Amino acid sequence: MTVTLERPAAVYPRYTERMADTTIKVDRAVRDRLLELARERGMTMRDLVAELAGATPTQDELRARYEATKAYVEEHFLGRPYTEEDEAAGEKAWADVAAGRLGEIQ
Missing domain, CATH: 1.10.1220 (Arc Repressor Mutant)
Known part of the structure:
Protein backbone atom coordinates (compact mmCIF):
# COMPACT_ATOMS: atom_id res chain seq x y z
CA MET A 1 0.00 0.00 0.00
CA THR A 56 18.70 -0.02 23.31
CA PRO A 57 22.38 0.00 24.31
CA THR A 58 25.13 -1.01 21.90
CA GLN A 59 27.67 -3.71 22.82
CA ASP A 60 30.23 -0.99 23.61
CA GLU A 61 27.73 0.78 25.88
CA LEU A 62 26.92 -2.50 27.66
CA ARG A 63 30.64 -3.18 28.17
CA ALA A 64 31.17 0.32 29.57
CA ARG A 65 28.18 -0.09 31.90
CA TYR A 66 29.55 -3.45 33.08
CA GLU A 67 32.98 -1.98 33.79
CA ALA A 68 31.50 1.00 35.66
CA THR A 69 29.28 -1.30 37.74
CA LYS A 70 32.16 -3.64 38.46
CA ALA A 71 34.34 -0.73 39.64
CA TYR A 72 31.53 0.55 41.86
CA VAL A 73 30.98 -2.88 43.45
CA GLU A 74 34.71 -3.32 44.02
CA GLU A 75 35.00 0.09 45.69
CA HIS A 76 31.79 0.24 47.71
CA PHE A 77 30.95 -3.39 48.54
CA LEU A 78 33.92 -5.71 48.16
CA GLY A 79 36.96 -3.59 48.87
CA ARG A 80 38.85 -5.91 46.53
CA PRO A 81 38.80 -6.96 42.86
CA TYR A 82 35.63 -8.64 41.58
CA THR A 83 36.40 -12.28 40.71
CA GLU A 84 34.86 -15.07 38.66
CA GLU A 85 33.80 -16.65 41.96
CA ASP A 86 31.89 -13.47 42.83
CA GLU A 87 30.18 -13.59 39.45
CA ALA A 88 29.23 -17.26 39.91
CA ALA A 89 27.84 -16.51 43.38
CA GLY A 90 25.81 -13.64 41.95
CA GLU A 91 24.41 -15.83 39.18
CA LYS A 92 23.45 -18.48 41.73
CA ALA A 93 21.77 -15.85 43.93
CA TRP A 94 19.67 -14.62 40.98
CA ALA A 95 18.73 -18.20 40.08
CA ASP A 96 17.68 -18.82 43.71
CA VAL A 97 15.57 -15.67 43.74
CA ALA A 98 13.92 -16.65 40.46
CA ALA A 99 13.19 -20.12 41.84
CA GLY A 100 11.74 -18.72 45.05
CA ARG A 101 14.59 -19.95 47.26
CA LEU A 102 15.09 -16.69 49.13
CA GLY A 103 16.13 -18.34 52.39
CA GLU A 104 19.13 -20.05 50.79
CA ILE A 105 20.89 -16.89 49.64
CA GLN A 106 24.05 -16.20 51.62
Missing part, protein backbone atom coordinates in the same frame (compact mmCIF):
# COMPACT_ATOMS: atom_id res chain seq x y z
CA THR A 2 1.37 3.39 -0.97
CA VAL A 3 0.25 6.54 0.78
CA THR A 4 1.05 9.91 -0.71
CA LEU A 5 1.08 12.89 1.60
CA GLU A 6 0.85 16.40 0.27
CA ARG A 7 2.63 18.99 2.32
CA PRO A 8 2.54 22.74 1.79
CA ALA A 9 5.56 23.90 -0.19
CA ALA A 10 6.49 26.42 2.52
CA VAL A 11 6.77 23.74 5.22
CA TYR A 12 8.24 20.75 3.42
CA PRO A 13 11.64 22.23 2.40
CA ARG A 14 12.38 23.39 5.96
CA TYR A 15 11.43 19.97 7.27
CA THR A 16 13.65 18.07 4.85
CA GLU A 17 16.64 20.29 5.60
CA ARG A 18 16.59 19.12 9.24
CA MET A 19 15.48 15.50 8.87
CA ALA A 20 17.02 12.62 6.96
CA ASP A 21 14.34 10.11 6.00
CA THR A 22 15.15 6.46 5.62
CA THR A 23 12.81 3.71 4.57
CA ILE A 24 12.94 0.53 6.61
CA LYS A 25 11.28 -2.49 5.06
CA VAL A 26 9.65 -4.82 7.57
CA ASP A 27 6.94 -7.45 7.45
CA ARG A 28 3.36 -6.24 7.71
CA ALA A 29 3.04 -7.82 11.14
CA VAL A 30 6.05 -5.84 12.39
CA ARG A 31 4.74 -2.63 10.85
CA ASP A 32 1.31 -3.17 12.39
CA ARG A 33 2.85 -3.91 15.77
CA LEU A 34 4.98 -0.75 15.65
CA LEU A 35 1.92 1.28 14.70
CA GLU A 36 -0.12 -0.20 17.57
CA LEU A 37 2.69 0.47 20.07
CA ALA A 38 3.07 4.04 18.81
CA ARG A 39 -0.66 4.74 19.03
CA GLU A 40 -0.83 3.34 22.58
CA ARG A 41 1.90 5.79 23.57
CA GLY A 42 0.33 8.69 21.70
CA MET A 43 3.28 9.13 19.37
CA THR A 44 4.23 8.62 15.76
CA MET A 45 5.93 5.49 14.51
CA ARG A 46 8.98 7.65 13.74
CA ASP A 47 9.15 8.77 17.37
CA LEU A 48 8.64 5.20 18.61
CA VAL A 49 11.49 3.85 16.50
CA ALA A 50 13.72 6.72 17.68
CA GLU A 51 12.78 5.94 21.30
CA LEU A 52 13.50 2.22 20.85
CA ALA A 53 16.86 2.95 19.22
CA GLY A 54 17.80 5.38 21.97
CA ALA A 55 16.81 2.97 24.73
Whole structure:
Protein backbone atom coordinates (compact mmCIF):
# COMPACT_ATOMS: atom_id res chain seq x y z
CA MET A 1 0.00 0.00 0.00
CA THR A 2 1.37 3.39 -0.97
CA VAL A 3 0.25 6.54 0.78
CA THR A 4 1.05 9.91 -0.71
CA LEU A 5 1.08 12.89 1.60
CA GLU A 6 0.85 16.40 0.27
CA ARG A 7 2.63 18.99 2.32
CA PRO A 8 2.54 22.74 1.79
CA ALA A 9 5.56 23.90 -0.19
CA ALA A 10 6.49 26.42 2.52
CA VAL A 11 6.77 23.74 5.22
CA TYR A 12 8.24 20.75 3.42
CA PRO A 13 11.64 22.23 2.40
CA ARG A 14 12.38 23.39 5.96
CA TYR A 15 11.43 19.97 7.27
CA THR A 16 13.65 18.07 4.85
CA GLU A 17 16.64 20.29 5.60
CA ARG A 18 16.59 19.12 9.24
CA MET A 19 15.48 15.50 8.87
CA ALA A 20 17.02 12.62 6.96
CA ASP A 21 14.34 10.11 6.00
CA THR A 22 15.15 6.46 5.62
CA THR A 23 12.81 3.71 4.57
CA ILE A 24 12.94 0.53 6.61
CA LYS A 25 11.28 -2.49 5.06
CA VAL A 26 9.65 -4.82 7.57
CA ASP A 27 6.94 -7.45 7.45
CA ARG A 28 3.36 -6.24 7.71
CA ALA A 29 3.04 -7.82 11.14
CA VAL A 30 6.05 -5.84 12.39
CA ARG A 31 4.74 -2.63 10.85
CA ASP A 32 1.31 -3.17 12.39
CA ARG A 33 2.85 -3.91 15.77
CA LEU A 34 4.98 -0.75 15.65
CA LEU A 35 1.92 1.28 14.70
CA GLU A 36 -0.12 -0.20 17.57
CA LEU A 37 2.69 0.47 20.07
CA ALA A 38 3.07 4.04 18.81
CA ARG A 39 -0.66 4.74 19.03
CA GLU A 40 -0.83 3.34 22.58
CA ARG A 41 1.90 5.79 23.57
CA GLY A 42 0.33 8.69 21.70
CA MET A 43 3.28 9.13 19.37
CA THR A 44 4.23 8.62 15.76
CA MET A 45 5.93 5.49 14.51
CA ARG A 46 8.98 7.65 13.74
CA ASP A 47 9.15 8.77 17.37
CA LEU A 48 8.64 5.20 18.61
CA VAL A 49 11.49 3.85 16.50
CA ALA A 50 13.72 6.72 17.68
CA GLU A 51 12.78 5.94 21.30
CA LEU A 52 13.50 2.22 20.85
CA ALA A 53 16.86 2.95 19.22
CA GLY A 54 17.80 5.38 21.97
CA ALA A 55 16.81 2.97 24.73
CA THR A 56 18.70 -0.02 23.31
CA PRO A 57 22.38 0.00 24.31
CA THR A 58 25.13 -1.01 21.90
CA GLN A 59 27.67 -3.71 22.82
CA ASP A 60 30.23 -0.99 23.61
CA GLU A 61 27.73 0.78 25.88
CA LEU A 62 26.92 -2.50 27.66
CA ARG A 63 30.64 -3.18 28.17
CA ALA A 64 31.17 0.32 29.57
CA ARG A 65 28.18 -0.09 31.90
CA TYR A 66 29.55 -3.45 33.08
CA GLU A 67 32.98 -1.98 33.79
CA ALA A 68 31.50 1.00 35.66
CA THR A 69 29.28 -1.30 37.74
CA LYS A 70 32.16 -3.64 38.46
CA ALA A 71 34.34 -0.73 39.64
CA TYR A 72 31.53 0.55 41.86
CA VAL A 73 30.98 -2.88 43.45
CA GLU A 74 34.71 -3.32 44.02
CA GLU A 75 35.00 0.09 45.69
CA HIS A 76 31.79 0.24 47.71
CA PHE A 77 30.95 -3.39 48.54
CA LEU A 78 33.92 -5.71 48.16
CA GLY A 79 36.96 -3.59 48.87
CA ARG A 80 38.85 -5.91 46.53
CA PRO A 81 38.80 -6.96 42.86
CA TYR A 82 35.63 -8.64 41.58
CA THR A 83 36.40 -12.28 40.71
CA GLU A 84 34.86 -15.07 38.66
CA GLU A 85 33.80 -16.65 41.96
CA ASP A 86 31.89 -13.47 42.83
CA GLU A 87 30.18 -13.59 39.45
CA ALA A 88 29.23 -17.26 39.91
CA ALA A 89 27.84 -16.51 43.38
CA GLY A 90 25.81 -13.64 41.95
CA GLU A 91 24.41 -15.83 39.18
CA LYS A 92 23.45 -18.48 41.73
CA ALA A 93 21.77 -15.85 43.93
CA TRP A 94 19.67 -14.62 40.98
CA ALA A 95 18.73 -18.20 40.08
CA ASP A 96 17.68 -18.82 43.71
CA VAL A 97 15.57 -15.67 43.74
CA ALA A 98 13.92 -16.65 40.46
CA ALA A 99 13.19 -20.12 41.84
CA GLY A 100 11.74 -18.72 45.05
CA ARG A 101 14.59 -19.95 47.26
CA LEU A 102 15.09 -16.69 49.13
CA GLY A 103 16.13 -18.34 52.39
CA GLU A 104 19.13 -20.05 50.79
CA ILE A 105 20.89 -16.89 49.64
CA GLN A 106 24.05 -16.20 51.62
